[in-house]
Amino acid sequence: MADKLVELKTINKMFSGVSVLKNVDLSVYAGEVLCLVGENGSGKSTLIKIISGVYPYEGGELYLAGKHFAKPTPTQSINEGIQVIYQDFSVFSNLTVAENIAMSSNIQNKKKIVNWRRNHKIASEALKKIDVKMDLEAELASLSVAQKQIVAISRAISQKAKLIIMDEPTTALTRKEIDRLFEIIRGLKAQGIAIIFVSHKLDEVFEICDRIAVIRSGEIVVDLPVEEFPRDKLVYYMIGKDIQEECFACSPSAENPMIRVNNISRRGEFRNVSFSVRPGEILAITGQLGSGRTELALSLFGINPIQSGEIFIQGKKVKIKNQREARKLGIAYLPEDRLSEGLYMNRSLGDNFSSVIISQLKNRFGIIKNAVLESNSNYWIEKLGMTRKRYTTPASDFSGGNQQRIVLGKWLATSPKIFVLNGPTVGVDVKSKSEIHAVIKDLAAQGMAVIIISDDIGEILSTSSKVIVMRDHHIIFEGNTCDISHQELNAQILSSQAN
């Protein structure tokens, strides 16, 4: 048996009287990849923070590298070889690759003077361990997200990490970059370094992990090697009930398309794209990052207007030159990055819900009454199933799933005819995901034309009636979701890898 790097025995943790972790038993062995799967709020992050010494634990025992720690500190945890790579990587975009990698080990060794040659050595050794070549003098701001992640991993390695905890490492990566990350993880594993891989994406979990531990409401409900893990049961373990993944058959409420685009192009982004969506239909547009799918969505919303081709809305030819025109035509757009583009994070729920329709809420003196704001918000709170939420709470206080609901509600308030959703459930846990899907389907049933941009195959198959696959800026596949299997669609999306 390999060395036990971390051992948790009946660990308990309470936050203001609420039990967050209940009798958690978990061990991590050298050279294994353990996936920690759980919904938002299941206790995943608390568990990570206990292992890394950020939070103290209450009941039970914690062993790091065989040593008992009653009250571990972050420094002790680092000294035992435990490294956490957070979603934001905690790297410095204004510094070079070499300095970023070497910085932590300089701090750890209480260096007062910087030896740049030593920095370079530390960095190139760490990069060599994961077999990656990178310009050590490049400033991080000029690198891609995936390259920054590699820097964060190298930094962990340079601190003699024995266990690297990665918090949702694949969220912002393309498929190609994910493959590269997995290669790196396998390489680390071969060197005896253990990985705790925290993820929402079920496909990835089975692809990379040796062992899967599912945490639900603070308890480890199952902890099995991947070979013995019943694949179809994972979602059940995570949320405690089954969610059906079946194809979505739509019933368009009218024959004439709500929106029809004919041969639209925009230089360098997409070319000769044609499709139509009828009221009640849900069209999925998929493809890899950079295939042109997001650019297409932005054009439909007037952010980057098309340069040629035609767009018809309810049979009438229209020009969408900016967002204001798009909104007037009844188009709503849910952006990919809700944190920076979709929400006023520090404003209240009520303010967010009313932000797009603010001109409709004001009275004839241009004044907005609180009561109007409240009734508008309460309507959407109820409609979106966000029970027991107050309209005065700031958006930043909500979980990912609820934040996505707020953005949805904000746009639904404009009563759009066409709704373009870019990555509607990115970073949202399984349960909220299926609830958001239900909302989307409900919208279509009411006669809205919906376009979903997504790379989540399960999501596409279970929510859309038609699917378009893009590659190299044009459409390479078009079909009904009921006629294509998960694997076939996956193959279509990945086909670009071949060339």
Add this chain to the structure above:
Amino acid sequence: MIKRIVLKNEFLSLSMILLFGIIFGIANPTFLSLINILDLLKMCVKPAIFACGVMIVLISGGIDMSFLWIGMFSAYSTSKLFSIVQANGTIVPFAVILLVSMFIGALLGSINSLLVSKFRIPVFIATLSSANIFMGIMFQFVGSEYIFPEQMPQSMIEFSNKLLFSFPSQGGTLVGLHVSVLYAIAALLITHLVMRYTMMGRSVYALGGDASSAERVGFSLIKTNLFVFMMAGLIAGLAGAIAISNIQVANPYDFQGQELTVTAAVIIGGTRVTGGKGSVLGVALGVLLTNLISQNLILVGVPPEYNKFVFGLLIIFATIVQAVQERARKALYRGL
């Protein structure tokens, strides 16, 4: 390789110095005379030393509005103190004057740091208010009258007359490299070494880049902040004392309104306004460039009132060039 040099932030000020140098040289051949160059270097001394402190605060992510008043407070109080000591018959060496002034500056800087890290007041507001407080305290408790050469500590006057490699000019006056230029070079060099080769210096870059990441990798933000403002204060104390010595008069209003000229030089030299980036070499070039322009604009027939106008254009131009460089750097490294 050439591409990388072009993409360096210092490249802009260097090429502008060459450009303006050529223009001024053609327009007026006396520009390239030794006397003119020596004069330019002496002119740069005060802004160059102040600029070191301004750069450190800018890198940490803040804008310092108090450095001139810290400089004046320290230098004025020091010369007043030692003019009294001198009146009682004790002559104090110049080094002691500098050290006392730097000490006072560091002390005032630590007050800034307290405001910023303890009370979480934004740097701009904290230093804007502290500048006024320092000014008020000085006028109330130290004095507001001029200190004339007769009362000034002797060593300061001696310093101001000290020339290296002096020779008589055509007019018969003695010209040479003023000794304070060496002090400025030393200040620049030490700032460079501290910022580049100590972990403390690097922590300032980390703080300016991303404060929460800096905390997470294990830097103490309180310590770094204290360092930033004590260094800035210490440098301001040094700059103030040298500037007062050079003009042989302590005029409490002498530095007023020069905040932006110094800050502009630092920014034109490639220091990023939002923090995290900046180099001493760039700052030195930025100071050289701005002083070159204000010294010589008149030689090419532009009235001195247009100095500020040209500075304003230069800042806009520098900011645009930096943005273009940033984008080009991305294109250069993404491909790897």
